Amino acid sequence: EVQLVESGGGLVQPGRSLKLSCAASGFTFSDYNMAWVRQAPKKGLEWVATIIYDGSRTYYRDSVKGRFTISRDNAKSTLYLQMDSLRSEDTATYYCATGYFDYWGQGVMVTVSS
Amino acid sequence: DVVLTQTPPTLSATIGQSVSISCRSSQSLLHSNGNTYLNWLLQRPGQPPQLLIYLVSRLESGVPNRFSGSGSGTDFTLKISGVEAEDLGVYYCVQSTHAPPTFGGGTKLELK
Numbered sequence: 001e002v003q004l005v006e007s008g009g010g011l012v013q014p015g016r017s018l019k020l021s022c023a024a025s026g027f028t029f030s031d032y033n034m035a036w037v038r039q040a041p042k043k044g045l046e047w048v049a050t051i052i053y054d055g056s057r058t059y060y061r062d063s064v065k066g067r068f069t070i071s072r073d074n075a076k077s078t079l080y081l082q083m084d085s086l087r088s089e090d091t092a093t094y095y096c097a098t099g100y101f102d103y104w105g106q107g108v109m110v111t112v113s114s
Numbered sequence: 115d116v117v118l119t120q121t122p123p124t125l126s127a128t129i130g131q132s133v134s135i136s137c138r139s140s141q142s143l144l145h146s147n148g149n150t151y152l153n154w155l156l157q158r159p160g161q162p163p164q165l166l167i168y169l170v171s172r173l174e175s176g177v178p179n180r181f182s183g184s185g186s187g188t189d190f191t192l193k194i195s196g197v198e199a200e201d202l203g204v205y206y207c208v209q210s211t212h213a214p215p216t217f218g219g220g221t222k223l224e225l226k
Contacts, residue, residue: 044220045163045206045220047214047215047217050214059213095162095163100151100153100168101155101165101208102165102168104163104164105162107162
């Protein structure tokens, strides 16, 4: 059974940092591109970043470029999202998903507020 | 970026009714490799999204066959043939033919 389990969310002040993790199991993690998708409260889904299966390339939405870093550890089957210089508009539930959005984690809430 | 426009934004249905949701793209979603990377997702209240349909019309394993997808190029449709109570929630189309991937705005399916 495919499982994606996110962790690391919480309440953080504007300008501070947070690192999300996503532990994968039930599939060959190193074969899959992976993505982070977020959903602000009562809003739709918004792609955040993608990393290629071997970590060789990364892609970001414009609003997080230079602030967020997606990475992966294939030996640990784990995906990461380092979020720096957080803003109130980054408040959302963050989902880890496979690259074509076929499998999703349960999500983790990130609240940016003073 | 590719814009996906879903209609209607809200859909009211009775149990057993058949309904359709449209997803229109601002550009063709046909990839140079011949695939069309258009998926349909369902997000039930309080739950993460789940895949229903991939590559326009392929039913994900375990998804009831009352769900079907069709379309090509820029126009796509999700049909539910006989709504059941467990189908309530928000439906999203998502494309990954063009970078960056983009989602439709969602269609909320409610009980009438």
